[in-house]
Amino acid sequence: MWSLKKKNKSSDGFLQYKIFSSAGEAVGAKAIGSTLASNSTSEGNIKCSTGLKVDGRHFGSLIVDGMETAVCWIYPSATVVGDVIAPCVYVEGRIDGDIYADMVVVLDSGLVEGDVHAVGVTKKGRGEVRGRTLNNAPGAFKLVGSKIQIGGV
Numbered sequence: 001m002w003s004l005k006k007k008n009k010s011s012d013g014f015l016q017y018k019i020f021s022s023a024g025e026a027v028g029a030k031a032i033g034s035t036l037a038s039n040s041t042s043e044g045n046i047k048c049s050t051g052l053k054v055d056g057r058h059f060g061s062l063i064v065d066g067m068e069t070a071v072c073w074i075y076p077s078a079t080v081v082g083d084v085i086a087p088c089v090y091v092e093g094r095i096d097g098d099i100y101a102d103m104v105v106v107l108d109s110g111l112v113e114g115d116v117h118a119v120g121v122t123k124k125g126r127g128e129v130r131g132r133t134l135n136n137a138p139g140a141f142k143l144v145g146s147k148i149q150i151g152g153v
Helices: 023-029
Strands: 034-036 041-043 047-048 052-054 057-058 062-064 071-074 080-081 086-091 095-098 099-106 114-125 133-135 141-144 147-150
Touching: 023 071, 052 062, 062 071
Parallel strands: 034 052, 041 057, 047 062, 052 071, 057 080, 071 086, 080 095, 086 099, 099 114, 114 133
Antiparallel strands: 141 147
16 A cells, blocks of 8 residues: 555645645546546446546446555545545545545635545535544555445554
8 A cells, every 4th residue: 555654745744645736637647547437337346556546437336556656536426435545535526425635725616525534625616524533643544345444443
């Protein structure tokens, strides 16, 4: 799994994140390498080592594991029913499930119906989280198979 400790730190010791202004910018930076296309429906847990763009409906967990610069971008027309696990998650659509990430960005049209477990959370405009926002320390959770362990439990 990616390691938050490898990310750059500013002179004051805080972690720095690259916040993309669009999914196109993330694709150009090679932070997204796979796509679930618009008007598609998929089921089951999906695990990929590159970033992931979701533009359809997905039922199951999405796991982006490998590249520490990878993002999972949920487009405005997308719905994910399941957990999302990735270094960085952008939500423009809807997630019905929990998010586990280093950084989460909930954009204007984004909706999360679940808990957000992250080191950093940014909300822009009318983006909404209908659940708890739990700020975790780096390494507070780890992926074991397709399940999350929090705090070494």
